[in-house]
Structures are given as C-alpha cells and as structure tokens.
Amino acid sequence: MGVYVRTALPVLLLAAGTAGVILRQSQEPKELWGYVQVRNKVHMFWWLYYANNxxxxFTELPLVLxxxxxxxxxxCGYGNFExxxxxxxxxxxxxxxxxxAASILFVDNPVGTGFSYVDDCSLFAKNLTMVVSDMMAFLGEFFTCRTEFQTIPFYIFSESYGGKMAAGIALELHKSLLDDNGLAEVTAVAKEIMDAINKNQYGLATELWGKAEGVIEEVRSLSNNTDNVNFYNIMTKDVPEVKSDEEENLHLVRLYQRHVRKMHKNSLDELMNGPIRKKLKIIPDCVKWGGQSRQVFENMAEDFMKPVIDIVDQLLAANVNVTVYNGQLDLIVDTMGQEAWIRKLKWPGLVQFSQKRWKALYVCPESMETAAFYKAYENLAFFWILKAGHMVNDELLGV
Structure with a gap:
C-alpha cells in the first residue's frame, strides 16, 4: 500500500513489495548508522545511505525510509543486502x-528486530499503537539530529506486513504535521478467521491464520493440487521446515518460520553477525542480529488480524494519495484480498474508482510486453504487477 502526504514532509508508503526501478550507483555512498532509545531500555537501530547521483x-533528492x-x-539486513x-x-x-533517486534510511522495526533490542522482554511492542509510538520517537530524534533532511521530501516504503505499520505511521505523521476438498478446508478455516475477527478475537484469528496455512501446506504436501506452492510466489515451489507438533503455539511458530525466519538465511546471518557487526562497531555484545525476532513476532500476535481499513479511510479523507499494489503471483498478500478490503472502504470516491477500467503499463517505452495494470481515481490507485510475487522489487525491474 502506498501513501503520499501533501505536507511539508511528503510521505509515500509501499507494501507487499516495490516496483523496481533500474538504477546504477556511481560511487560508494556516504553512510551513517546508530541507535535511538525510543523508550527506557528500548533501542532501535538505523542505517542511512546518502543519495549517490x-x-x-542528496538535498535535491528525497529521503526514503x-x-x-x-x-x-x-x-537493515534483509531489505538492505537482499x-x-x-x-x-x-x-x-x-x-x-x-x-x-533517493537517500535510503533502513530501520530495524519493531524493536527487537535485527540489531534493535530491548533490555527487558516485557518491553516488546504488542500492537500497532506501540509500533507507531516507537517510530514517532525515532523519527523525532532522527530529524532533530539530521537537520539536512528536514526540508526535503520524505517517503516511507514498506513491504508486506510493514504496510500495516506504515499506514499507522503515515496517519500519525499527518496528524502531527496537520496535515475442491482442499479449497473447502481452506474456506472453512477462512470463515472461522472472519468469525473470530468479527468477535474481536484477534489472537484466535492469528492462530487460525496459521491453521489455514497449515491446511494449504498439508494439501500441497499430500496431493498434486498445489505441488508445494510457495506462499510468496505461486509459480515456485517451497518445502517448509517442520517443527515438532509437541511445541507450544505450533501454528504461531510455523507462521514465524514461513514469514520471518526465512529472511534470516545462513549466509545473511553470518554476514550480519560477522563482517557487518565488526564494521558497525556499536552493536552490544549481548545483541545478536535477529536474535529477538521470534519474540517480536509472537508479541505482535494479538495485532496481526486487526484490520486498518479505517486508517486508510482517514488517510484518503485527509487528501493523502494512497497507492495499493500487489504481485500477480503473491499468495500471502494476494490481489483478490487487497481488492476485497478496498471494497469495504467508506471513501466517497469508491464507486467511481471501482468503475474505472484497467490501464496497461509496459516494461519499457520500446516494448509492448505488459508489465502491470493499474487504475486510479482522485487520491486512490491500484497497481497489479504481472510475473511478480511478494518481493516485487526482486522479480520485476524496469516498471
């Protein structure tokens, strides 16, 4: 989901991936990094690269978070190096x-992610409100110290679940600136999830989400219906890691394995906890990159399934440009799901938006190969990126 705030600090958010732009660096960029204590005993790590055009x-180009x-x-690890x-x-x-095209600010968020850490396990963020509060504390400190970025456009790019967090951050910024059988099984679990959400039982909804993926996993393992479909790209295969059924919160554990642990691959883990740690020189000995990530995931479980459609409605009402987009092959954040929540918006322009026809975008001006479809009305736009999965920027360049 993308958002652009027409204020002194413009904000753009993109979730579920990023439409790639082919750019080549000219020389080694200037970089800075550090920690911000966003709450007592709560430390958020950031890494900044200045634009290299x-x-x-760099002052003529925007800052991307x-x-x-x-x-x-x-x-700071996966987004940066992968x-x-x-x-x-x-x-x-x-x-x-x-x-x-921009300076890039990577932040390990929520606290406990990557090199970010908490001194007390009771201090992990547990919901969107806490995530937003921590990020506002971070951004306040960052812009106070890095005054060179106070007067240039500011964009927030986020991927996957980050879109939910980014929407909340954007709204807070706006306020502060005034400004078959297998299908039957999955369907049955989906109805259970909706029932739990309608009853505000969000923790149960998260557990059922894990159960739904488990059903898909069983179907793809025991039959030819899905042939080990990858949750992030339905054109590829994936063999999931299986944990003991005796482990507590099994569905939550498996969700973590599918959607977070896979981003801490051995080679990346070795890089971050080896050469990068030595380069940064400020990472405490007690902190391991990604060491608190499972706790971050589990502490946010109650917040996973809470919708933020009302936040998007508020952004639209505030004349914020909202761009929603998805990779055609993404299963975990699928296009149909995005269209479904868009239909629930209370935004007055929704009828006109829905009546708009899809327009094609091409790989390049010289090509007639279709790369994406989009439609837009007033301050809402939707992009459907072809031949791309969850990590759109990894799979489609040149759009």
Missing part, C-alpha cells in the same frame, strides 16, 4: 539500487 546533491515486514524481519541496498550479501555493488 552523479548530477544531483524502508520498513521490512514480518513483523520481525530486518530492514533487496535494495547498494551492496548485495556478497558485499559486491548491486546492479540495481535506488541511491541515484
């Missing part, structure tokens, strides 16, 4: 980077 100063999904996946940062996980210059 051969013809423009990148938030990873999960919750509990590290933007997706959009200047270097890949082999520490080699990336062929595609956004640094010619």
């Amino acid at each position: 051969p013809t423009k100063e 990148w938030l990873q999904g999960g919750p509990g996946a590290s933007g 997706e959009i940062g200047p270097l890949d996980k082999e520490m080699k210059p990336r062929n595609t980077t956004w640094l010619q």
Whole structure:
C-alpha cells in the first residue's frame, strides 16, 4: 500500500513489495548508522545511505525510509543486502539500487528486530499503537539530529506486513504535521478467521491464520493440487521446515518460520553477525542480529488480524494519495484480498474508482510486453504487477 502526504514532509508508503526501478550507483555512498532509545531500555537501530547521483546533491533528492515486514524481519539486513541496498550479501555493488533517486534510511522495526533490542522482554511492542509510538520517537530524534533532511521530501516504503505499520505511521505523521476438498478446508478455516475477527478475537484469528496455512501446506504436501506452492510466489515451489507438533503455539511458530525466519538465511546471518557487526562497531555484545525476532513476532500476535481499513479511510479523507499494489503471483498478500478490503472502504470516491477500467503499463517505452495494470481515481490507485510475487522489487525491474 502506498501513501503520499501533501505536507511539508511528503510521505509515500509501499507494501507487499516495490516496483523496481533500474538504477546504477556511481560511487560508494556516504553512510551513517546508530541507535535511538525510543523508550527506557528500548533501542532501535538505523542505517542511512546518502543519495549517490552523479548530477544531483542528496538535498535535491528525497529521503526514503524502508520498513521490512514480518513483523520481525530486518530492514537493515534483509531489505538492505537482499533487496535494495547498494551492496548485495556478497558485499559486491548491486546492479540495481535506488541511491541515484533517493537517500535510503533502513530501520530495524519493531524493536527487537535485527540489531534493535530491548533490555527487558516485557518491553516488546504488542500492537500497532506501540509500533507507531516507537517510530514517532525515532523519527523525532532522527530529524532533530539530521537537520539536512528536514526540508526535503520524505517517503516511507514498506513491504508486506510493514504496510500495516506504515499506514499507522503515515496517519500519525499527518496528524502531527496537520496535515475442491482442499479449497473447502481452506474456506472453512477462512470463515472461522472472519468469525473470530468479527468477535474481536484477534489472537484466535492469528492462530487460525496459521491453521489455514497449515491446511494449504498439508494439501500441497499430500496431493498434486498445489505441488508445494510457495506462499510468496505461486509459480515456485517451497518445502517448509517442520517443527515438532509437541511445541507450544505450533501454528504461531510455523507462521514465524514461513514469514520471518526465512529472511534470516545462513549466509545473511553470518554476514550480519560477522563482517557487518565488526564494521558497525556499536552493536552490544549481548545483541545478536535477529536474535529477538521470534519474540517480536509472537508479541505482535494479538495485532496481526486487526484490520486498518479505517486508517486508510482517514488517510484518503485527509487528501493523502494512497497507492495499493500487489504481485500477480503473491499468495500471502494476494490481489483478490487487497481488492476485497478496498471494497469495504467508506471513501466517497469508491464507486467511481471501482468503475474505472484497467490501464496497461509496459516494461519499457520500446516494448509492448505488459508489465502491470493499474487504475486510479482522485487520491486512490491500484497497481497489479504481472510475473511478480511478494518481493516485487526482486522479480520485476524496469516498471
């Protein structure tokens, strides 16, 4: 989901991936990193790369804040070295980077993610309100210290679950600135989930979400219906890690394994806890990159299934430009699901938006290969990216 706030600090949010732009860096970018104590005993880690454009100063380009999904996946690690940062996980210059278009600020959020950490396990964020509060504390400190970014456009890009957090952050910023059998089984669990949500039983809804994925997992393992479909890209296969059924909160554990732990691959884990730790020189000895991520995920369980449609309605009412987009092959954040919640908006322009026809976007001006479809009305737009899964920026370049 994308949002652009027309205020002194414009804000753009993108969830479920990022439409890739082919950019090449000209030289090694200037970078800074550090910690902000957002609450007592709560430490948030950030990593900033200044824009690296051969013809423009960084002050002529916007600042992009990148938030990873999960919750509990590290933007400073995964987003940085696996997706959009200047270097890949082999520490080699990336062929595609956004640094010619913007400065990039990675933040390990919520607290406990990546190199962020808490001194007391009771201090993990447990809901969107706490996540937003921590991020507002961070942003206040960041912009106070980095005055060079106070007068340039500010964009928030977020991926997957990060879209929910980013929507809440955007609204708070706006306020502060004034400004078959298998199908039957899955369907049955989906109805249970909706029933739990309608009864405000969000913890139960999260557990049932895990159960629903478990049903899909069983179907894809025991039959040819899905042939081990990957939750992030239905055109690829995936063999999930299986934990003992005796472990407590099994559905929650499996959700963590599918959606957060996979972002802490061995090679990336070794990089972050080895060469990167040595480079940064400020990571406490007691902190391991990603070491608190499972606790982050579990502490947010009650908040997973709470809808934020009302927040989007408030953003639209505040004349914020909202862009929603999805990869065609994404299962975990699927296009039909996005269309379904959009239909629940109370925004006055929804009828006109729904009546709009899809328009095609092409890979490049010289090509007639369709890369995406989109439609827009007033301050709401929807992009449907073809041949792309959950990590749109990894799978489709040049749109």
